[in-house]
Amino acid sequence: MMHVTVPNETAWIRRVVAIVGEKPAPDSEAALEALRDRLAPLAFGEGCPRADAFSAGAGAERLRRHPLVVGEDSACSALVMVWPPGYSTLPHDHSGLWGIELVIDGALEVDEFIRIGDPARPALARARSLYLGIGDAAVFSGDAYVHRCRNLSTTRPAVSLHVYGGVLDAYRSFLADAAGRYRLQSERASNDVALN
Numbered sequence: 156m157m158h159v160t161v162p163n164e165t166a167w168i169r170r171v172v173a174i175v176g177e178k179p180a181p182d183s184e185a186a187l188e189a190l191r192d193r194l195a196p197l198a199f200g201e202g203c204p205r206a207d208a209f210s211a212g213a214g215a216e217r218l219r220r221h222p223l224v225v226g227e228d229s230a231c232s233a234l235v236m237v238w239p240p241g242y243s244t245l246p247h248d249h250s251g252l253w254g255i256e257l258v259i260d261g262a263l264e265v266d267e268f269i270r271i272g273d274p275a276r277p278a279l280a281r282a283r284s285l286y287l288g289i290g291d292a293a294v295f296s297g298d299a300y301v302h303r304c305r306n307l308s309t310t311r312p313a314v315s316l317h318v319y320g321g322v323l324d325a326y327r328s329f330l331a332d333a334a335g336r337y338r339l340q341s342e343r344a345s346n347d348v349a350l351n
Contacts, residue, residue: 167202243305246329253296253320261313
């Protein structure tokens with residue numbers, strides 16, 4: 156695993172890197188849930204990034220991605236995302252990667268879907284909605300998984316730690332038409348500065 160060089164790297168970031176890099180990538184749902192369970196206490200750990208640190212300044216009104224770990228040969232990656240107040244994504248996939256999205260400050264609503272039907276113009280069937288507070292995580296794997304995330308606060312940012320089974324630099328958004336079918340739109344994920 157290659158680790159992004161972060162100036163003034165914090166002990167909290169070193170703990171994330173140690174947990175993500177301690178074992179091979181999860182190869183089962185049980186292993187993925189075990190990784191989630193090792194990451195969850197980080198939400199309460201000393202030095203964990205908090206929303207107040209991101210609430211002002213340039214870019215505060217948009218979703219931000221701060222890389223922590225990038226896997227060699229796309230083995231694994233970790234990043235911190237900052238969600239502006241009230242921000243909501245479109246339904247989107249994760250290019251077939253497994254993932255853990257752990258709330259470390261604030262609260263997120265995650266609507267999970269399964270893609271069904273025509274691969275070019277699929278329908279989405281709602282699987283469930285999750286309400287995630289600090290220490291809670293959405294865990295997912297598989298090509299059919301799609302979700303939409305929303306910051307539940309209209310006044311404060313939310314912050315989440317994301318660990319993926321590869322580098323999530325491209326994904327697809329699902330744009331609804333009047334018939335309830337979705338047009339797929341390819342997207343590129345862009346990173347902000349590395350977190351320190």
